[in-house]
Amino acid sequence: MRKFKVLAVLTLLVITESFGNKCFTQTNENYNPVIKHMYTCDPSTIVDNGTFYLVTGVEKTDTPYNWPFRINSWHIFSSTDMKTFKDHGPILDASAFKWMTNKSECWASQIVKKDGKYYWYVCDWGNIGVAVSDNILGPYHDAIGKPLISSKDTQFKGYIDPTVYIDEDGSSYIYWGGMGNLFGCKLKDNMIELDEGRIQVTNLKNYEEAPWLFKKDGLYYLAYSTSNGYRKGPIRYATSASPLGPWQDRDDILGVAYNSFTNHEAIVEYKDKWYMVYHNGALPGGGDYNRSVCIDRLFFNEDGTIQFVEQTTCGPEGKNAYNNWGPHAYAGVDATCLITTGVTLNSRIVDDGRMIEDMWWKWEVVEGPGEIKVDMNSVKNHKINFTKAGNYKIKLTVSDGYATNSDDVNVKVYDIPQNVVAESDSFPAEMSVKKKGVYAIHLYYNTGYNLKTELIVNNKSYPIMLEKTQFGYDPSCAIYTYNVELKKDINTIRLKTESKDIISKIQISKLD
Ligand code: FUB
Numbered sequence: 001m002r003k004f005k006v007l008a009v010l011t012l013l014v015i016t017e018s019f020g021n022k023c024f025t026q027t028n029e030n031y032n033p034v035i036k037h038m039y040t041c042d043p044s045t046i047v048d049n050g051t052f053y054l055v056t057g058v059e060k061t062d063t064p065y066n067w068p069f070r071i072n073s074w075h076i077f078s079s080t081d082m083k084t085f086k087d088h089g090p091i092l093d094a095s096a097f098k099w100m101t102n103k104s105e106c107w108a109s110q111i112v113k114k115d116g117k118y119y120w121y122v123c124d125w126g127n128i129g130v131a132v133s134d135n136i137l138g139p140y141h142d143a144i145g146k147p148l149i150s151s152k153d154t155q156f157k158g159y160i161d162p163t164v165y166i167d168e169d170g171s172s173y174i175y176w177g178g179m180g181n182l183f184g185c186k187l188k189d190n191m192i193e194l195d196e197g198r199i200q201v202t203n204l205k206n207y208e209e210a211p212w213l214f215k216k217d218g219l220y221y222l223a224y225s226t227s228n229g230y231r232k233g234p235i236r237y238a239t240s241a242s243p244l245g246p247w248q249d250r251d252d253i254l255g256v257a258y259n260s261f262t263n264h265e266a267i268v269e270y271k272d273k274w275y276m277v278y279h280n281g282a283l284p285g286g287g288d289y290n291r292s293v294c295i296d297r298l299f300f301n302e303d304g305t306i307q308f309v310e311q312t313t314c315g316p317e318g319k320n321a322y323n324n325w326g327p328h329a330y331a332g333v334d335a336t337c338l339i340t341t342g343v344t345l346n347s348r349i350v351d352d353g354r355m356i357e358d359m360w361w362k363w364e365v366v367e368g369p370g371e372i373k374v375d376m377n378s379v380k381n382h383k384i385n386f387t388k389a390g391n392y393k394i395k396l397t398v399s400d401g402y403a404t405n406s407d408d409v410n411v412k413v414y415d416i417p418q419n420v421v422a423e424s425d426s427f428p429a430e431m432s433v434k435k436k437g438v439y440a441i442h443l444y445y446n447t448g449y450n451l452k453t454e455l456i457v458n459n460k461s462y463p464i465m466l467e468k469t470q471f472g473y474d475p476s477c478a479i480y481t482y483n484v485e486l487k488k489d490i491n492t493i494r495l496k497t498e499s500k501d502i503i504s505k506i507q508i509s510k511l512d
Contacts, residue, residue: 032315033282033292034085035077041291042071042210043277044110044163045268048136052079052270054277055120056293057106058090061285069289071106074122076137082270082295083317091138092120096131099146100124108161108210108264111136112191114172119143119191121162121174126151128162128176130192143192149176157181158209161264164191165213165220165243173243175201175222178209182224184244197244204238205249210264213243219304222247225263232256235265235278237306253298254278254309259328259350261288267298274298275316276309327351327359329398331409332382336479338414342385345409349379349398357401366408368392389415414479417442417509422493425505429495433486438512441482441493444505453502456494457484483511 033040040056047053057071073090092109094100101124109122113136120131120140127147131140151159158181166172172187174194182204186195201207206226214221220240226233235254238247257263259281266277276298279291286292295316299307332345349361363374363382370388386392390413397406417440422431433439441455455462462482495506 032294032296032311032313033280034295034315035087035293036283037087038075039283039286039290040075040293041069041262041279042108042161042264043266043279043293044108044212045266045270045275045277046111046113046136047268047270048113050080052082052268053077053111053136054079054085054293055109055111056279057108059290061290067289068125069105069107074106074109074120076111081317082273082275083315088137092122092131092140094124096140097122097124097129097142100127100129110163110266112164112166112172114166114170114191117191119164121148121164123160123162123176126159128159132192148192148194158183161209161211163211163213165215167215167243171243173213175211175213177211180207180227182207182211184213186244199244201245201247203249204247205236206233208232209262210235212266214267215243216269216300217304221267221306223253223265223267225265232261232263235263235276239304250305252308253306255311257291258282258311259287260291262291273316274300278311280311327398327400327403327405329361329396329405329407331394331396331407334410334412336412336414336481337386338416338479339386339389340416342383343411344381344383345411347380347382347396347409349396351398351400357399359398359400361396361398364395364397366393366395368394370413384411386411386413389413414442414481417507419510421508421510423505423507424495427495427497427503429493429506431493431506431508433491433493433508434489435510436487436489437510438483438485440509440511441484442505442507442509443480443482443495443503444507445480446501446504453495453497455482456492456496458486458488458491458493 039059041059042057044055054077056075058073058075060070060072073093076088076091077085079085094106105124107123107125111118111120118133118136122129128149129147130143132143133140149159158178160178162174162176164172164174172191174187175184177183182201183198185198188195204224208225208227210225212223220243221237223235223237225235234252234256236252238249240247254276257280263278268275275295277295279293281287281291283292296309296312297316298309328350330348332347335343337343365372369390370386372394373385375383392411393408395406395408421433424431497503
């Protein structure tokens with residue numbers, strides 16, 4: 001078991017403000033997240049006729065940890081007290097847009113109102129479109145029958161996360177962009193065409209995605225989410241005297257979302273109070289792909305700068321101070337390895353830095369033929385060695401004295417292949433096996449990223465697309481083994497791979 005005494009060791013901790021009472025029973029109905037009966041994400045807001053509307057994607061519940069997102073509709077919620085939120089249901093989904101290729105990817109969206117009509121800007125994973133309605137609660141229909149900004153249009157990149165702001169003089173501006181690309185453009189008066197004068201913004205620190213444009217006291221604000229590499233970073237903001245920049249990068253205004261590698265914000269004024277709307281993975285069963293929308297108060301300084309927002313468990317109108325989220329354990333994705341090398345898992349421990357006792361964590365074998373030895377020096381990417389080959393289920397448990405959380409992962413541990421009859425470490429590889437029998441073909445991976453590899457045994461193709469390995473979720477030492485029966489006296493085995501960096505070696509050993 002590993003104990004942490006120093007807060008700073010926990011590199012993933014996000015919230016460092018002081019806190020009051022140590023234990024907190026969540027009896028207050030207003031605590032964050034504000035929507036608790038489903039997983040909601042990518043919030044945007046609109047205030048219309050005195051009512052606060054929250055627009056979110058709704059996530060399916062079957063993939064809390066693994067790519068891809070499964071967001072199958074957009075819901076609208078309304079509130080007039082910022083305590084209770086009425087769910088108006090799945091007002092829009094991807095089927096409204098015939099051109100949408102990713103039907104289960106209802107990514108970020110925003111509704112704005114112009115001249116009595118409501119324009120709902122949406123994106124899937126690669127195109128931005130717009131629907132229109134005479135009523136905020138719909139029905140909405142595709143306003144142009146094609147994307148407003150399409151991934152086929154190669155002058156743009158990162159075709160996600162539209163945000164639209166309508167200025168006091170009636171002119172409208174759209175910003176969008178993910179994966180570090182940020183673009184802005186005036187919209188034509190019809191709201192369904194880009195005007196001239198697209199800009200690209202490149203000076204925002206660690207810009208990743210989720211732009212949100214608004215104006216206060218004559219100053220334009222552009223909030224956005226950042227990336228600090230593997231995990232997403234805090235929400236930041238920039239300011240400008242003009243809606244299309246130049247933008248002055250400002251500061252962080254919200255810490256990393258609890259239990260979610262993304263965050264996505266909306267900043268809105270309602271009944272003379274300002275709010276930060278964002279998402280995290282705090283609901284039971286929540287995580288990177290089962291997120292939940294939260295709301296907290298946001299305050300401006302007199303000079304127009306924004307104060308850092310405190311993420312609370314009790315929401316914008318609650319009374320109790322933010323307390324302790326409890327730590328979260330991610331054991332990583334299932335992996336394979338050789339007994340001689342062990343495996344480095346993409347495990348990690350996430351906490352808010354509030355603990356009742358020194359934080360501890362441990363790994364243990366739940367099922368498996370042997371024991372494990374773990375390199376415990378880090379809060380992530382634990383290196384595990386095994387005493388015997390075989391199939392293991394191992395468990396990571398973490399506690400801060402307030403809550404204990406665990407997660408498990410399967411690791412298949414191979415003995416070093418015996419009876420090797422052929423091997424190659426240059427690609428494409430072509431090998432010949434001249435005897436009938438049952439053989440094992442071992443592929444030694446260097447990386448799980450972009451795994452486009454094809455194994456061809458006697459002209460039969462075995463395409464290999466490993467799952468769960470996007471964004472670098474790859475075990476450091478992965479070996480994949482295929483058992484094949486070679487029925488001929490001369491057998492040809494070929495391996496094609498996109499890059500030599502993906503696979504280091506192919507090896508064939510005889511099993512009988
Ligand atoms: O929900 C899918 C994507 O994750 C959004 O478009 C991004 O802003 C991030 O929240």
